Amino acid sequence: MLYRIAADALVLLHLIFIIFVVAGGFSVYKWPWMGFVHVPAAIWGAVIEFKGWICPLTPWENKLRQLAGQEGYAQGFIEHYILPLVYPIGLTRDVQLILGTSVIVINLLIYGVLIHRLLRH
Numbered sequence: 121m122l123y124r125i126a127a128d129a130l131v132l133l134h135l136i137f138i139i140f141v142v143a144g145g146f147s148v149y150k151w152p153w154m155g156f157v158h159v160p161a162a163i164w165g166a167v168i169e170f171k172g173w174i175c176p177l178t179p180w181e182n183k184l185r186q187l188a189g190q191e192g193y194a195q196g197f198i199e200h201y202i203l204p205l206v207y208p209i210g211l212t213r214d215v216q217l218i219l220g221t222s223v224i225v226i227n228l229l230i231y232g233v234l235i236h237r238l239l240r241h
Contacts, residue, residue, distance in 0.1 A: 123184045137161070141161050141166075
C-alpha cells in the first residue's frame with residue numbers, strides 16, 4: 121500500500137513538474153528569482169522531448185508500482201498518462217518534437233513579455 125501511494129504521489133509530482141516546465145515562466149512575474157529555477161527546468165523538459173529520452177522519474181515510478189504488486193509501463197510519463205487524453209494513437213517522434221518546441225515557444229513568449237515590461241519601467 122505504501123509503495124502504491126508513493127508511486128501515485130510521484131505521478132502527481134511529475135505532472136506538477138510538467139506544468140511548471142510549460143507555464144512556470146508566469147511565476148517569474150510574481151517572484152523574479154523563480155527564473156533561476158524555471159529556466160533550467162524548461163530546458164530539461166525540452167531536451168527530454170527533443171532527444172526522445174524517458175524522464176528519470178518514470179523508471180522510479182515503475183519500480184514503486186512493481187514493489188506494490190502493480191504493473192509498470194514501458195513508455196514515458198507523457199505517453200502513458202497525458203497523450204492518451206490528447207493524442208489517443210500514441211506518441212510519435214514528430215509529436216515529441218512538437219512538444220519540445222512548444223515548451224520553448226511558450227516560455228520565450230512569457231519571458232519576452234516579462235523582459236518587455238521590465239524594460240518599459
